Amino acid sequence: MATDTRTTVSEGFGEVSRTVGTAFRYLLLAATLVGILAVGVLFVYVGNDAIQPLTADPGWHLTFFLTLVVPTLAVGGVLRARADGSFRVGLESLGLLAVMPLFAGGVATLFLSVLPALVTFSYAVALGLVVATVVALMRSRRVGFGAKLLVVGVATVVSLLFVPGIIQSLPFVPVEWLLVALTLGTPVAAIAGAYATSSWNDRRTGRIAGAAALGGVVAAGLLGSLIGFGGTAATILAAVAGVPVALYAATALDRHPARRDGLLLPLTVVGGMLLGAFLVRTVGFAGPAAWLDWAFLTGPNSITAEDAGIYPALVGSILLMLIVALLSFPVGIGAAVYLEEYAPDSRLAQLIEVNIANLAGVPSVVYGLLGLGLLARMLDEGLPILPAAIADPLGLEPVRVGANLFGIGTVFVGGMTLSLLILPIVIISSQEAIRSVPPSQRQASYGMGATRWQTIRNVVLPKAFPGILTGTILALGRAIGETAPLLVIGAPNQFGLPQELSSRVGAMPLQIYAWATTSGTPEFYAKVIPAGVVVLLVAMLAMNSVAIVLRNRFQS
Amino acid sequence: MGADNLDDSLTTQTENSPRELLARSFFFVCAFVSILTTVGIVFVLVTEATTFFSETAGLRGVTGPTVSIVDFLTGTEFSIASEQFGVLPLLSGTLAIVVGAAVIALPLGVATAIYLSEYADPQTRKYLKPALEILAGVPTVIYGYFAVEYITPLLERYLFPDIGFFNALSASIVVGIMIIPMVSSISEDAMSAVPDDLREAGYGMGATKFDVSTGIVVPAAISGIFSSFILAISRAIGETMAVTIAAGASPKLVEFGTVGAGPVSVPYPDPAYFLEPIQTMTSAMVQLLFSDITGGGVAYRSLFGIGITLFVITLIMNVLSDWVASRYQEDYD
Structure with missing residues (x-):
């Protein structure tokens, strides 16, 4: 502002006020940074305890410094100096390359430990048939809406009841990786095709991209099983990490061919890492004696610090996130649509809005009490479809469903509780995203004769989608760290690998709490907990960074 | 759509057509979940807490130790x-x-x-x-x-x-x-x-x-x-x-x-x-x-x-x- 430079007007006065102003400014900056720096230092401490980089050979550090750090800095510096956007392409693809394998690992744990490939495949086929029915019916204009609804309903029931059984009893089934490739590769290919269609504005390119994605996933599975890496793991890595990275690189290069050189940055990093690892192994330099290693990530929990691993808790957290996403996203987005599009100023909507604002302020431990009292204990026998109070006078048997899902500390109750907990956040952020869609676009849609639902489906939701996605991912990031509600619904301290929705729930923050209290030996405090903390932090930061990148990308 | 069923398509595409009603009801149910959550929280807290306080435990038919609200x-x-x-x-x-x-x-x-x-x-x-x-x-x-x-x-x-x-x-x-x-x-x-x-x-x-x-x-x-x-x-x-x-x-x-x-x-x-x-x-x-x-x-x-x-x-x-x-x-x- 102009006043900052106009300080020499009258003798003395300006000097004094400038000193005060400058001091105040830096005081404010310091205050802003205190919290950030404190937490940053704590992160460094905990990372040091988990990885212990100083225990490595100096030669190890030197090798990686020469093969990884120096070339990366050189290439990055050159790209940045060129200032033609290639540096940004390099950074973004590097970020994708760093984050997507993490998500691939998460998906892989689900497929390897929780979901049997054949069962998943059979349900995927059943769902695919339903989707195919819906798509086929949407095209037809001759069938009335009621008839369509009936057909879809019947198709859903029939398909989910019979198709999985038929497929599971087939005499010949493909090998596991091929099942996973089809289960996971088909939706990934469909999304890739849709994305390519919209970004090139060309259906043919979209079809080619989709086919290439599916082919690539299957090829990766074949290659992985041939070289002994594991067909399933290679399939998942290709579907979750490979396809998005390839798609990103293809779109970025097609739009700005001059930025092609940006891809040198990720290549340098990957090449440097491989070269460094090769050199270190040949020469025999010892790496850091990290506590956070492959054995910790994939090992079961134990009462001794040496053998304690985080794998069951990791799988539990991922399973919980899956349930939370499936339950809270549709409901949260639906509620936001109702509040913004259907009843913006009605009495009821105001009541619901006040209610949501207050729910957002309810402590998480109270949500735990809701889960414990209602879901775990009152519904222990299952959800009453036909309660005893109605059934008895009529001489019928009371009907209750889902008796094994509800109960003390099951995965399902944990997921429900966390979903209710983050629902206010999902609703509020989705509302903001929907509100930011300009009213003129809605009016244009109405003006063309579209109904409210058509406007919502074709105009509002597509426009608001990036914002909704950002908010919901941030909410998931909050859910993955929640401990208190899971503790209250009765999750025990020692838990095995969750196999189904009625298993006892385990999660990374719960595991950290258990390590900190029941097995709180100095060994655990100094080594095991830091490693667990780093895993949890990486998961949370990966989700947050995806959300923040999405926000920055679509805000402009 | 032929001209003969124009009337029909006009009425089925309005605010109260089955499709619109279904969409509106779905969104309303979603919004209502938040009210249900509040009701659920209050219901659970009140029903369980009343069995804890001696003033109300009798009404709920609870036997065993209780604590009066004042003592609490x-x-x-x-x-x-x-x-x-x-x-x-x-x-x-x-x-x-x-x-x-x-x-x-x-x-x-x-x-x-x-x-x-x-x-x-x-x-x-x-x-x-x-x-x-x-x-x-x-x-x-x-x-x-x-x-x-x-x-x-x-x-x-x-x-x-x-x-x-x-x-x-x-x-x-x-x-x-x-x-x-x-x-x-x-x-x-x-x-x-x-x-x-x-x-x-x-x-x-x-x-x-x-x-x-x-x-x-x-x-x-x-x-x-x-x-x-x-x-x-x-x-x-x-x-x-x-x-x-x-x-x-x-x-x-x-x-x-x-x-x-x-x-x-x-x-x-x-x-x-x-x-x-x-x-x-x-x-x-x-x-x-x-x-x-x-x-x-x-x-x-x-x-x-x-x-x-x-x-x-x-x-x-x-x-x-x-x-x-x-x-x-x-x-x-």
Whole structure:
């Protein structure tokens, strides 16, 4: 502002006020940074305890410094100096390359430990048939809406009841990786095709991209099983990490061919890492004696610090996130649509809005009490479809469903509780995203004769989608760290690998709490907990960074 | 669509066609889930808490030990083993955490808000805001571990040699750090909403940026700032994992010393309370969970007694925050 430079007007006065102003400014900056720096230092401490980089050979550090750090800095510096956007392409693809394998690992744990490939495949086929029915019916204009609804309903029931059984009893089934490739590769290919269609504005390119994605996933599975890496793991890595990275690189290069050189940055990093690892192994330099290693990530929990691993808790957290996403996203987005599009100023909507604002302020431990009292204990026998109070006078048997899902500390109750907990956040952020869609676009849609639902489906939701996605991912990031509600619904301290929705729930923050209290030996405090903390932090930061990148990308 | 069924298609595509009704009902049910959640919370807390208090337990047909509401609210001893359920020691612990956290978070949060709203350029803000969000996003169980493993030893070495392994001070420090973003983001919104006319009027009168920030923007945004304080304090009251891990599990009332001489003696709370292990309402709930969870005994029911107290306190604070924000809001239109 102009006043900052106009300080020499009258003798003395300006000097004094400038000193005060400058001091105040830096005081404010310091205050802003205190919290950030404190937490940053704590992160460094905990990372040091988990990885212990100083225990490595100096030669190890030197090798990686020469093969990884120096070339990366050189290439990055050159790209940045060129200032033609290639540096940004390099950074973004590097970020994708760093984050997507993490998500691939998460998906892989689900497929390897929780979901049997054949069962998943059979349900995927059943769902695919339903989707195919819906798509086929949407095209037809001759069938009335009621008839369509009936057909879809019947198709859903029939398909989910019979198709999985038929497929599971087939005499010949493909090998596991091929099942996973089809289960996971088909939706990934469909999304890739849709994305390519919209970004090139060309259906043919979209079809080619989709086919290439599916082919690539299957090829990766074949290659992985041939070289002994594991067909399933290679399939998942290709579907979750490979396809998005390839798609990103293809779109970025097609739009700005001059930025092609940006891809040198990720290549340098990957090449440097491989070269460094090769050199270190040949020469025999010892790496850091990290506590956070492959054995910790994939090992079961134990009462001794040496053998304690985080794998069951990791799988539990991922399973919980899956349930939370499936339950809270549709409901949260639906509620936001109702509040913004259907009843913006009605009495009821105001009541619901006040209610949501207050729910957002309810402590998480109270949500735990809701889960414990209602879901775990009152519904222990299952959800009453036909309660005893109605059934008895009529001489019928009371009907209750889902008796094994509800109960003390099951995965399902944990997921429900966390979903209710983050629902206010999902609703509020989705509302903001929907509100930011300009009213003129809605009016244009109405003006063309579209109904409210058509406007919502074709105009509002597509426009608001990036914002909704950002908010919901941030909410998931909050859910993955929640401990208190899971503790209250009765999750025990020692838990095995969750196999189904009625298993006892385990999660990374719960595991950290258990390590900190029941097995709180100095060994655990100094080594095991830091490693667990780093895993949890990486998961949370990966989700947050995806959300923040999405926000920055679509805000402009 | 042929011309003969034009009428038909017109009526089926209106606001009350089956498709529109289905969509509207689905969205309404989604919105109604939030009401159901509130009803569920109140229902569970009330039905279970009424079996805990002796005044109402008879009506619910509960036999076994109960606690009267008066004893619960005024009892000075909390012990699960001897079935003493006075909430005052827990309130005292919660209050200590809140005071400690507020001392850290309120000034830092307001300073951050002033910096972000008045001083920072857009580029700096772009990096600082996500960094601040991370402070609130770090799982609280990790904050608890940080307090025990890194902060307490630091305090012991440099400031308070006789600090306990578990203590209120380190717990309140981490709770303070985690609520900074809550204060700063709501306060910043309030400051950004102050119209530029006011600032320019200030500059026109010869005020410096410092004068404008402290003399115009902060007073104009004061309702939002206070509302953020109340919300942040409410969050600190409900915070569970960090205090459970770091503050210990020894419920005790704060002791009072007196200052002054003769007839004029003013009691003050003893600050040594911060260096000792304490217990808050939330950490007492976690401890109760490990004593008896499936049986439905008095410990289980007391969980809901404390829970409803916590719920009512945080609800009052949320409503109060809303009221402050709207009641004292300056209207510039």
